[in-house]
Amino acid sequence: MTRPDQTPLVTFAGAGPGAADHVTLAVARALAEADVVLHDRLVGPEVLALAGPQALLIEVGKQGFGPSLAQETITGLILGFAREGRSVLRLKSGDPAVFGRLGEETAALELAAIPYRVLPGITAASAAAAALGQSLTERGRNKELRLVTGHDAEGYSESDWAALARPGAVAAIYMGKAAARFIQGRLMMHGAPAETPVTLVENASRPEQRICPATLATLPQAAADLSGPAVILLGLAPRAGATALLEHVI
Numbered sequence: 193m194t195r196p197d198q199t200p201l202v203t204f205a206g207a208g209p210g211a212a213d214h215v216t217l218a219v220a221r222a223l224a225e226a227d228v229v230l231h232d233r234l235v236g237p238e239v240l241a242l243a244g245p246q247a248l249l250i251e252v253g254k255q256g257f258g259p260s261l262a263q264e265t266i267t268g269l270i271l272g273f274a275r276e277g278r279s280v281l282r283l284k285s286g287d288p289a290v291f292g293r294l295g296e297e298t299a300a301l302e303l304a305a306i307p308y309r310v311l312p313g314i315t316a317a318s319a320a321a322a323a324l325g326q327s328l329t330e331r332g333r334n335k336e337l338r339l340v341t342g343h344d345a346e347g348y349s350e351s352d353w354a355a356l357a358r359p360g361a362v363a364a365i366y367m368g369k370a371a372a373r374f375i376q377g378r379l380m381m382h383g384a385p386a387e388t389p390v391t392l393v394e395n396a397s398r399p400e401q402r403i404c405p406a407t408l409a410t411l412p413q414a415a416a417d418l419s420g421p422a423v424i425l426l427g428l429a430p431r432a433g434a435t436a437l438l439e440h441v442i
């Protein structure tokens with residue numbers, strides 16, 4: 193099959209945090225046009241429903257640094273379908289460039305001299321902050337924002353704890369539920385006060401979204417109560433004006 197236009201055969205795209213209305217128009221178009229959609233487990237049915245009737249949908253595993261199909265198996269599938277002339281959409285949750293192993297997959301395409309494009313998506317931190325009515329950066333409070341992972345391929349992940357423990361610091365911690373006690377310990381060891389606000393947002397943007405306002409002292413308890421994907425917003429509490437959204441507090 194030859195393609196009439198210059199659209200690359202392989203598209204890496206972000207599906208956003210879950211809700212179909214958080215998918216960009218460009219990604220919705222790519223979904224409608226793709227022959228094959230290779231998606232992560234966190235990409236839900238609401239988003240996959242935007243795929244065209246011709247599309248072959250294949251789940252290739254978990255997200256981030258967690259277990260999934262071996263990376264070589266995933267890149268092997270992308271390369272195999274692209275070499276057959278089929279348009280491939282590699283769909284990741286949130287933004288593909290945030291804890292999505294994008295670099296490993298694009299490197300494989302570069303080695304194989306197959307062109308690709310990247311379409312961004314709304315990352316979980318953005319959806320979670322929006323749920324709190326909060327700004328991720330704010331003049332006079334934090335001039336920087338850190339995106340941190342709670343664990344990586346080696347286990348619990350070390351970060352610049354001294355920077356994160358400073359007054360006013362804001363970080364979005366991905367994959368942090370299991371590491372909650374470790375994170376609490378590291379931050380307190382570096383002088384962060386026990387009353388530092390921490391808000392956990394589970395299933396951001398989805399109908400089952402839950403906002404759990406906590407503090408560094410109560411972080412492990414709050415994390416233990418969650419079962420879905422959650423982002424831990426360190427240094428942020430829900431804004432008073434957004435309290436109407438707090439019906440889902442547990």
Ligand code: SAH
Pocket residue numbers: 209210234255256257284285286287288289290291292314315316317320365366367368393394395396397398421422423424
């Ligand atoms: N590329 C994704 C992140 C993948 S890592 C992004 O940009 O959002 C997977 C982690 O993302 C989960 O463990 C969780 O911390 C976070 N996550 C993904 N979807 C989420 C959602 N709807 N609500 C809260 N956290 C989410």
